[in-house]
Structure formats: C-alpha cells, structure tokens
Amino acid sequence: MAIEGADIIKAASLLGAGLAMGLGAIGPGVGEGMAAAKACEAIGRNPKEAGLLTRTMLVGQAVSESTGIYSLVIALLLLFVVG
C-alpha cells in the first residue's frame, strides 16, 4: 500500500493523542490518591474538623488535576484541530 504524507501525519497525531492522555493520567491519579489518604488520616486524628479537611483535600486535588487537564486539552487538539 502506498502511504501518503497526510495519512502519516494524521496517524501520528492520533497515536500521539492516545499517548498524551494515557501518560498524562498517571500523575494526577497517584497524587490525588495520596491527598485522599492523608485526608483520611487527618480526619482520624481530628474528626471535628472533617468539613474543613475534606474541603482542603478537594482544593489540593483540583490543583493536582491541572496537569491532567492540560493532557486532555492537548489530546483533544491532536484529535480534532491539528493535521
């Protein structure tokens, strides 16, 4: 089969989208899990502050999520906008 340039570009961008989102999901998953574990510990030590501790956990997890969102944006760009 004769392979054209445009076809290879599209193939590369699709494969890249998969790799971008795949690798990008590793970090936020581990980081947010660690935040949740320590939130459980903090509530175990000081149950009266459960509301404040949960809120802090969510804020911290949202920041950790940011790089995952960047990966999602790049993946979507590679899928639909570029090439």
Add this chain to the structure above:
Amino acid sequence: MTLELQTWVDIAAYFGGATAMGLGAIGAAIGEGFTASQANIAISRSPERSGEILRSMLVGQAIAESASIFSLVVAMILLFSRIDAVSYITVLAVLGAGLSMGFGAIGSGVGSGFPAGAACIGLERQPGMSSRITTNMLIGSAVCQTPSIFAMVTAFILIFMDFSNSPVNPTWAAVLGAGLAAGVSAIGSGIGGGVVAQNSVEGISRRPSAMRSVTNVMLLGQAITQTPAILGLLVGFLLIFMEFPATDQVAPAMALLGAGLCMGIGAIGPGIGEGIASSGGVKWIARNESLTGTITRTMLVGMAVAESTAIYAMVIALVLIFVV
C-alpha cells in the same frame, strides 16, 4: 525476504510467549521478596514463633505466585500449541496476547505481596488473632489477583478467536491495542488493591475488634480500585469484538492502537492512587472505628476525584475508536 504467513505467526507466538513470561515474572518476584523481608523482621522480633510466621509467609507468597503461574500457562500455550495462520491479524493477536498477560501479571504480583508481608508482622504482634489476620490477608490477596485474571481472559480470547473474516488493516492495530489496554491497565489496580489489603491487615492486627468495619471498607476500596482495570478490559473487548471497515490508510489503524495505549497507560495512576486513598481510609478506621462513616465518605470523594483522569483516558479512547 518474504516469509510465509505461518512463519510470521510462529515468530509472533514465540515472542509473545517470551514477553508474557518475562514480564510476568517481575511482579510476583518483587511481591514475594517484600513478603519474605517482612517475615524476617517478624521472626527477628519473636524467634519462637518462626514456624507459624514462615507458614503464613509461604501461603501469602503462593497467592502472589499465581499471577506468574498464569503467565507461565499463557507462555506454554503460545510456545507449544499450533496456532493456525488464518490472516496477518493472527500475528498481532498472539503478540497482543503475550503483552496482555505479561503486563497484567506485574501489578497483581506486586500487590499480593503487600498483605502477606503485613500478615507476617501482624501475626508476630498478635499471635492469638492469627485466624482473623490470615482470613483478611487471604480475602485481600485474592481480590488483588483479579486484574491479572482480566488480562489472562483477554489473552485467551486473542489467541483462540478466529479473525479470518476481518480486514487486515485496521484490525491488526485493534488486536494489538486490545492486548495493551487489558494488560497495562491491570498494573495500577493490582498494586493499588494490594496497598489497601496491606493496611487492612495491619489495622486488624493492631485492633482485632475492628475486623468487621475494616474488612467491609477494604472490600469497598478494593472494588473501586479495580475500576480502572475494568475500564481497560472494556476498551479491550470493544477493540476485539467490533467490526472495523477495511481501509488502506495508516491513520485509522493508529487510532485504534492509540486507543488501547491511552486506556492502558491511563489506568495505571488512578489505580495506584485509589489504592493509596482507601489504604489511608482503612488504616484510620482501624484506629477509630466510630469514625467509619466520616472517613469512608471522605475516602470515597477522594477516590472519585482520582478516578477522573481514568475517565478522561477512557473518553479519549472511545473517541479514537468511534469518532475519528
């Protein structure tokens, strides 16, 4: 040089079998080594109980070994059973089967070693509670093996399914992607499930009266930790069983391979993270059983947020399969 189709299938089968066993040996060995290290620490504290601790170590190591036994079985099948060469898809299918089982055994092997090690330490600390500790270890370790079973099922389907009616391009990439999706996604969930079980066994050994709550939350946490591997299995099955139209372009094939890689790699982090989250939960529920409701709520919220990137990966994978 042009080779016959059957030669290519044999090449892929031997390479796939080699990869299945080579990768599959990693996890179980690491997990069992961890168990042995904990057993020795426990025996150094109480040498008179060495017989009981050694028995517990061997039982726990046997469960961790099962993941690599699955790999051995798949490798033997790939080496010795005659796989008929029906099309070029078979070449990539048997390679994908080997990769699926190989990667899938890593996480479960490592993960099952953790609760076994915690059981050895716990038995030394609370010898009177050996039945409770051992029961909890067995339950936790067994659940930890499920991702490698998913990977083995996918490997068997890839080896034995007849692809003769499917177009070579892009189905070759679909079967390879399916193997990667099911196999790589099992890594995170296996390790995560093991971390939960480890802290659950440790918690019960510190406070045996909390066994009921701790076991319930352990099972809940382990079940949710398995979901990234289930998503990987789902994407794998979609790639195997869907009919893709024939094309002579490379891009649709790369889309399917990318979908498999995306879901596979994307499930690693959330699996480990949710395991760490629920391990924190069971640890502190064991210390203070009255806080079970509050801690479980926060644990579930945190695990749901950690799942989000696995959902993103699944969305991208589904877009790659269905839309692009």
